[in-house]
Amino acid sequence: MPLVSIIMPAHNSERFIGMAIDSVIAQTYTHWELIVVNDSSTDRTCEIVRQYEQRDKRISLHDADYHNGMPSAPRNTGVRLAKGRFISFLDSDDIWASTKLAEQVPLFEDDKVVVVYSNYEKMDEEGHRNNRIVRAPRRLNYAILLRGNAIGNLTGIYDTQKVGKVKIKDIHHEDYVMWLEILSKGGIGLNTNTSTALYRLSKTGVSRHKQRLLTWQWHIYRNIIHLSVAQSVKYYLFYAYYGLKKYLI
Secondary structure, three states: OOOEEEEEEEOOOOOOHHHHHHHHHOOOOOOEEEEEEEOOOOOOHHHHHHHHHHHOOOEEEEEOOOOOOOOHHHHHHHHHHOOOOEEEEOOOOOEEOOOHHHHHHHHHHOOOEEEEEEEEEEEOOOOOEEEEEEOOOOEEOHHHHOOOOOOOOOOOEEEHHHHOOOOOOOOOOHHHHHHHHHHOOOOEEEEEEEEEEEEEOOOOOHHHOHHHHHHHHHHHHHHHOOOOHHHHHHHHHHHHHHHHHHHHO
């Protein structure tokens, strides 16, 4: 059983982080390490994590190497500390299904597969669910992913033996650029075709600000991966269309 490193950024997460950690502890795939990276919390977040740390040696708490107000800082700290062959991400207010890792890790036996991901279900801030499942394509490559981020970051996992560790850029939509960089190396992504996670919709989350998201996406196409204007317009329209479909779920 290869080791899976799970990276969890945490900023003032006392309300939900216990549920997120419990969902990791409940995994039927047991060979994992959970790296919780504190990003300047001022509430009881660290106290709660230390209680888990004392009970389970697979859990560790660290401070972010630097601070920039974005998830890239704590995630990069987690990537640096990760000892596992596989790297995955779980935000401190989201939840995994107990079979998430057990379903995903075996799919890496295919040499072409460098990323595995799943569908996920939306829940509101209070945890209420209504079968709002966001479904991703069965297979992804770099060209398909350019149309928009089909990988829910809370479901994604990648193989460092095939692509190495990937540093996350200090930009908005950093997770999308990371998955693009991984697939640009020539491998494919594969969906378990199951729903393995619950994504909590925050009343103050950036996903609520659609105009900002569109601006960030254009910046990625033109200034990060350096597409032409024509290519950027093409993929931008794909992104807007699929983003709207995802939002309406």
